[in-house]
Amino acid sequence: MSARNTGPKTLLALEDGAVYEGKGFGAPGEIFGEVVFNTAMSGYQEVLTDPSYAGQIVVMTYPHQGNYGTNREDPESESVRVSGFAVREASRRPSSWRSERTLSGELEDAGVVGIQGIDTRSLTLRIRERGAMRSGVSTEDLDPDSLVSRVQGTPGMEGADLAKTVTAPEPYGASELVGPASAESGRVFKIAAVDFGMKRNILRRLAASGCEATVYPAETPAGEILSGNPAGVFLSNGPGDPAATKYGINLSKELLGKVPIFGICLGHQLLGLALGGTTYKLKFGHRGANQPVKNLRGGRVEVTSHNHGFAVDPEGWARGSTRPSSPPNEIPVIETQFGAAELTHWNLNDGTLEGLRCLDVPAFSVQYHPEAAPGPHDSRYLFEEFRKLMGDA
């Protein structure tokens, strides 16, 4: 019998009343969270372990998941972070010389509920039309109506401050995790990396480009970070609503102008807010490994890895007017209380702002994931730009 017919009957319910019936895999149980879809065709292990997915039930649009199993090198954090995982089919028999365990086994040990055998495309189109929704997966409550109403009782993503739930409890040296920083590109910089739910590959890329990072918990006060006088500060990715992550915004404000800053994803949103901008929730976000982003400085298009539900509003500085649906041709320059800034990177699919750079203080950030994992390596150059920003000419 094929994979789909094994495993207990399981329901996935949405706040709009839709219910999908499939088979459970991974751990039995019941979880609630925001349902989002990811269009990457490979990299499920990185997705599962990306802390930015905390509080979310991830639907993979590619039908076969778990084909090459899981291994000890690819996780993006020490554990599975998604609340739930929904796929068309989870492979029972992985194949790869690096494979150590099955996808199902991985979820089971992490106590995460998975559902397979459902029409993930229909679910994806529904999310596309109605937006990311509150949802729940249960192997216990198999009464559709009751599950739906309980889903409707759960809180949404908006206003959720989740970074502190996934950040490191104590400061630590990145080298413990990813080894010493490479001296190849010359001078090694000592930097501080603020962990709002940081992906491990960011630390690897930082180390690879000669940055020896000390990782700080999300709520570390600016003073403590600056006291270690780092050459630069990195603001990491992370889950939740940036506007609700007040400590992150304040930290950014206090750091701006005092030390070079590089932000990714949530880090980018916090920087944007610190600069006096605003953020908004995208209808269903960007999650995948094929998003075209244009860097207006040079005009190159990068195929990029994304995972975000919120974005910085390019009009946030000039009230009233509406967001562009396609990127501008000239680099827009905005005025902030920290001086002028350029809106450098734009998403070619929907015109979302994807990156900015301050002109009067040393700081830049991108909404997407130059560290990839999963995804293309087109944007690695940003780690080099961070070096330059820190005075590596």
Add this chain to the structure above:
Amino acid sequence: MPKRTDISSLLVIGSGPIVIGQACEFDYSGTQACRVLRREGYRVVLVNSNPATIMTDPEFADATYIEPLEPDSVKAVIERERPEALLPTLGGQTGLNVAVALAESGVLEENGVRLIGAGLEAIRRAEDRSGFQRTMAEAGLPLPRAGTATSVETALRIAEEVGYPVIVRPSFMLGGGGSGFAHDPGSLEMLVRRSLLSSPVGEVLIEESLEGWKEFELEVMRDGADNAVVICSIENVDPMGVHTGDSITVAPSQTLTDREYQQMRDYALACIRAIGVETGGSNIQFAVNPADGRTVLIEMNPRVSRSSALASKATGFPIAKVAALLAVGYRLDEITNDITGETPAAFEPTLDYVVVKVPRFAFEKFPEADTRLTTTMKSVGEVMAIGRTFKEALGKAWRSLERPGMDLGADYAAAATVSGSSDTSLIQGLATATEHRLQLVERALLEGHSVDVVADASKIDPWFVDQISEVVADAEALRGKRLGDIDRDQMLEAKRLGISDARIALLTGDEEPAVRRRRSKLGVQPVFKTVDTCGGEFPARTPYHYSTYEEETEVRSGERPRVVIAGAGPNRIGQGIEFDYACVHAAFALHDAGYEAVMVNCNPETVSTDYDTSDRLYFEPLTEEDVLAVCGAEQPIGVIVQLGGQTPLKLAHTLEEEGYRILGTRPEAIDLAEDRGKFATVLAELGIPAPMHGEARNLEEAGKIAASVGFPVVVRPSYVLGGRAMEIVYGEDELEQFVTTAAEASPDHPVLIDRFLEGAIEVDVDAVSDGEEVVIGAVMEHIEEAGVHSGDSSCVIPPPTLSDSELDVIEDIVWKLAKRLGVRGLLNLQLAVKDERIWVLEMNPRASRTVPFVSKATGVPLAKIATLVMIGRTLGDLRKEGMIPEDPAHYRHLSHVSVKAAVLPFGRFRGADTVLGPEMKSTGEVMGVDTDSGFALAKALVSSGSSLPSSGNVFVSVSNRDKRAILFPAKRLADLGFRLLATGGTAAVLSRAGISVEPVAKVSEGEPNVVDLIRERKVDLVINTPYGRGPRTDGYYIRTAAATAGIPCVTTLPGVMASVRGIEALRGDASPPRSIQEYLSVPRNGRSENRTDRSPSRTASSAGGEK
């Protein structure tokens, strides 16, 4: 960077005839490119010798030259048209090689033509194996240990260095031609000798063998601003050692972690940049060691390829179209993704389904050929299937193949037989790649071998084997069950695993319609999803669908009435691109007439499966199960089954039974023509002569019939296409063998025996009827006599030797039959003219192979006309609208001559006899057109690959039957200064006639003999008409040696006559080429000077006989 304004006209080179390794995928890419370039306002000049292509239709280019794809002919076109740029990357290897030749010889520079897309240097770096090695090494990209050699000595030295086994691969070769493995110096030496010859540049690569590694391909695109994206990743199910073209492949890749995939992507982008392809698409191949992940680059093709056609269909990203736009200066982010209509082409498509490609082989046509799959491509076509899982897609792919039983997995005969033998031989069997290997895999799993044992033996990745094992388990659960006992869950599960109704029927011992009824009773019906390039992230505008067993369907209801066009399926010998051509025309015609054209087809190489071609595209198998599902979803006003060849015709009855209207000729009428027995009565009743015939159920009956109709006879099975297993039998002694083979080819049908009309002129007619009147497209006169399959013989428009009265009789027969059968749409009639009498050989109430040729030659769009007739228009109306010429004998009065010649794949199948017979063997055709018939002939012959020598040695050896008739052409050749060589008998005859000739030894007469001469290329043209059949005759050795050495070999007398005329023409000076737009617009003179009365040599050739 907007489009280039420094260019106003462009030359596009097509890929010529369909050959193994280069099929209609290049018609697809060329057509896309021509369309978009014209839309951009460029003047497009096209050169292609293949008349069956859509791209050579007058409306797709501003000037279309149907000329040989040889540097000289293309040069002539350039000098006449003076294009400013040449786009070399869309015409496959052929187009690329011609472009390179023109660039290297300075022709392009002299005429101020720039190569756009890929420059000469880039092409060289990619195509020449040593250049590739160097470039990759410099870019720090990993390669197999290897070296290139131009001599046997260096080859041996390199082999010592890299270590045996090694693979030998010639540079600039198509579809792995001339490559192979060597396990020791001995075998290496042989291989290298051959490959050095087969490589146009006399260079071979000696490389460490990676047999058994995993093979992958990436399709990459790059624009002028150096933006580069990967369109698709493809994983081969068959490991390294089986040519990707012969491998079952899957998109996207299934067994790579993101790390490995991204590394491969990095390599691919670094590769296209290092090679320096400025703009366009490239195909890059990788091998991965399953034990440790070591990844190496195998090859890069700096052009669109078979794989990019597959990738385009698999992802919805139109690679060729975008490549053309990039070549004229656009950037990826300036081009919109048609499918979403809003997002740009600067992205990487993501799939939420699985695509499986399975190659289609034709070994049954070449009994002597080796059926093992190697590094040399042997498949003649392919199918693609889309499903939500690998299992579903694989199941759909199997039934798309139309190879009876191939979708039955372990129950497939070939697999079942092996099971009889011991376990060990079953496992050993897995190690050899053949077209049946996956059925063998199922068989092994069924017999209890573990996934790992099977994977290890076959080197097929365990993931794939395990997927298959799921299907096997489910199928077995159904075996022996009563249909009525199968519940919804089990039925649904079986269908989700891609198990066909036919297979369920077999397992439950029931009939397919019963399975269908059971399914609908249980409410188990497929839904249709959309191919949208983005995994559902954006709404799709294009209705490009595939069926699957899920919850939600995405088919939109249509505003206009819909017509389903059932396509032709995979290319195969006997049914190729010509039928796709007709389907595409139907789609265009229907759209223009205000209908929604709904295309159903499963061939990824074709124009018909481009989402731009029809209003709705269903990428589905052409089986009752799947076509009915589409009809169910679309509720069409009717279905067109007469354009896709035999494939859709077979569905007519079921479709009608299920309540769908067949447009055009009624199914009963189709039967009347297809069933030779019934057809004979129709002919008799109309008083139309036909060869005497009978049907035999056993040898004894066969003997009786043969005796009564008189030898020689034609023996054939009923219900087959392309003259399958058809033979001419000259006497009792041979009868037995052929009757049995015929019986095998079509078991439960009688064997048909016809009187063989020896030495008859064969004639083909394509016509359209609306039930009232008939429009004759053309009467084509064959060059070879009846007895050579119409698909393999050359033919000429206007008919050169048939008298007007004969043509009148032929046309009258067409009218009678069309009316009697009530034909509505196309019909094809084959006749034989002998002793002033005209016999009907067969009638096909459908589009034929020659429809595109006739349309190109006459300018009359037969397929369009037929389509409009099928939806109720009358020929009268269409004539008024100018679609049909006033002159009913239009084709007789053309002022230009068009010759169709066949292209044969013997070079691919070492050991296959090259003699032409009633069984079709050609893969494609070419057209030669000129105002002078000699030149038209010559062009056709040159295009078909039999490059005619203008001087040198001609070896002659003919059957007794032909000895008298050979004198005339032999004399002519001698006069032209050729040195004649001949074996005993023939030599005697020639010298007696006063023709100087040098005798040479037959094989049977010891060495050195004729075969040695041929091997050493001391002969430039071989003339050998068969005497005695089958392997191990002298003729067989001579012909196969010629094929291997690539020396033109003519096997029929008329063929010889034609060649001589061609040679004469080539020696005279050619008039500058003309575009078909010009040919078709010139006023026609009353009576074409190209039609003389029959030359005496014509009938002479029927004298004598070998018995």
